[in-house]
Amino acid sequence: MRRLTIFVWLFVAAMTYGQTQRLTDATPFVTVNGPVFVLNHVRVIDGTGATAREDQAVVIENGKIQSIGTSASLQAPPHAQLLDRSGYTVIPGLVGMHNHLYYNSSYSVQVGASGELGEPGFVIATAPFSAPRLYLAAGITTMRTTGSIEPYADLKVKQRIDAKLMPGPSIDVTAPYLEGPPTRYAAMHELTGPEDARRLVDYWAAEGATAHKLKLTGHLCSVTWHEAIALGIDDLEHGPVFADTDFVSGKKPDICPPGPLRDNSWANLDISGSQVQHLIRDLVSHHVAVTSTLPVFEAARIPGRPKLQQRMLNAMSAESAQSYLTARARVPSDSPGMALLRKEMDFEVAFVKAGGLLLAGPDPTGNGGVLPGFGDQREIELLVEAGLSPVQAIQITTENGAIYLGQQDRIGTLMPGKQADLVLIEGDPSKNVEEIENVETVFKAGIGYDSAKLIESVHGQVGVR
Numbered sequence: 001m002r003r004l005t006i007f008v009w010l011f012v013a014a015m016t017y018g019q020t021q022r023l024t025d026a027t028p029f030v031t032v033n034g035p036v037f038v039l040n041h042v043r044v045i046d047g048t049g050a051t052a053r054e055d056q057a058v059v060i061e062n063g064k065i066q067s068i069g070t071s072a073s074l075q076a077p078p079h080a081q082l083l084d085r086s087g088y089t090v091i092p093g094l095v096g097m098h099n100h101l102y103y104n105s106s107y108s109v110q111v112g113a114s115g116e117l118g119e120p121g122f123v124i125a126t127a128p129f130s131a132p133r134l135y136l137a138a139g140i141t142t143m144r145t146t147g148s149i150e151p152y153a154d155l156k157v158k159q160r161i162d163a164k165l166m167p168g169p170s171i172d173v174t175a176p177y178l179e180g181p182p183t184r185y186a187a188m189h190e191l192t193g194p195e196d197a198r199r200l201v202d203y204w205a206a207e208g209a210t211a212h213k214l215k216l217t218g219h220l221c222s223v224t225w226h227e228a229i230a231l232g233i234d235d236l237e238h239g240p241v242f243a244d245t246d247f248v249s250g251k252k253p254d255i256c257p258p259g260p261l262r263d264n265s266w267a268n269l270d271i272s273g274s275q276v277q278h279l280i281r282d283l284v285s286h287h288v289a290v291t292s293t294l295p296v297f298e299a300a301r302i303p304g305r306p307k308l309q310q311r312m313l314n315a316m317s318a319e320s321a322q323s324y325l326t327a328r329a330r331v332p333s334d335s336p337g338m339a340l341l342r343k344e345m346d347f348e349v350a351f352v353k354a355g356g357l358l359l360a361g362p363d364p365t366g367n368g369g370v371l372p373g374f375g376d377q378r379e380i381e382l383l384v385e386a387g388l389s390p391v392q393a394i395q396i397t398t399e400n401g402a403i404y405l406g407q408q409d410r411i412g413t414l415m416p417g418k419q420a421d422l423v424l425i426e427g428d429p430s431k432n433v434e435e436i437e438n439v440e441t442v443f444k445a446g447i448g449y450d451s452a453k454l455i456e457s458v459h460g461q462v463g464v465r
């Protein structure tokens with residue numbers, strides 16, 4: 001009956017207006033859909049690292065940026081819709097580079113027989129409904145999944161978003177994890193050897209994952225960063241302080257040393273010392289990118305951080321919120337996390353200064369304190385805490401991601417001719433970086449989505465679907 005009603009509605013619409021309009025799950029969130037409009041009197045941060053430009057007019061025509069110039073010199077095209085947004089800032093759509101379509105729905109620390117704390121255990125909830133909406137709401141218009149737990153679900157989400165059947169960013173779906181035994185995750189296949197790895201990559205490349213003869217990234221442990229660079233890897237996840245085993249004493253080839261040994265190996269290293277500087281030179285000279293995922297470490301390792309946000313708790317299911325609040329309270333007050341996070345931040349700033357391509361993503365895993373989208377915004381704030389300027393942090397989360405994906409001619413910066421992927425923010429994040437959270441509208445290929453409506457639509461759903 002309902003199907004019939006929709007069919008009739010479409011038929012009438014087609015008769016009346018001479019064209020059919022798609023009635024999709026994305027439609028209720030669209031607030032701007034004109035073929036020609038102008039964001040007038042806005043501040044522009046173009047994503048190249050250049051300083052913000054005041055009182056600009058951004059002209060959008062048929063999904064592309066037609067021109068950017070001062071409002072005083074604006075010659076609006078005929079029939080253009082004029083959107084006066086003084087006090088607002090426009091930045092390029094974010095390119096999230098460690099943006100899973102899943103979320104840790106609960107977190108438990110197993111207690112051993114003699115009362116000692118064991119390895120944390122994770123329960124993973126896929127988030128094909130909530131994650132794309134939260135990413136888009138926060139300004140992410142392009143993302144890479146960077147490891148898939150349910151690759152078929154990820155591919156379907158991508159196809160439905162591309163067909164405009166649901167709201168969300170453009171997605172680069174990576175293959176499932178290439179994981180060696182033993183894994184802590186029941187959902188991951190444990191490879192038996194190189195032949196098995198080849199078989200898995202061939203299969204998922206044929207299914208549509210961006211795996212074959214394309215770029216390779218990794219969250220490593222048994223293989224060190226120097227080894228991976230020599231093997232030709234393109235990107236390394238999480239930064240070295242929490243993921244590189246080059247400096248673990250007694251490291252055996254192809255064996256992942258335990259967590260405390262890894263932490264200690266970087267705790268005593270000097271970022272300006274010869275070992276780290278050599279690693280930075282090795283990365284830069286081989287054009288190996290590094291993906292920063294500061295929010296996941298902040299949440300899991302630093303007591304009392306990040307500041308609790310009501311919008312985040314609202315988006316989570318009651319169980320997920322409870323699980324996170326419990327895990328949050330368990331972070332020891334004498335945790336070495338802050339010193340390690342500071343070291344990671346210092347590494348990232350040094351890597352950028354040396355000409356390295358730093359990418360960014362939230363990694364919505366860990367103890368549940370990082371949500372899709374909100375975590376991407378937190379990443380920008382933490383890059384600024386690290387010592388980069390807000391416009392540099394925005395460049396890392398926009399242009400750099402586009403460069404890595406080979407899409408810099410189409411997305412990543414605000415230039416005439418580029419796709420109209422942009423984020424309209426109330427306030428000035430180049431002065432107060434936290435204002436990056438005040439997203440009003442996210443434009444993807446010139447279609448404007450209401451951020452608040454997207455967030456409201458996932459109320460209580462993170463950890464469920």
Ligand SMILES: [Zn+2]
Binds near residue numbers: 098146147363365
């Ligand atoms: Zn991850």
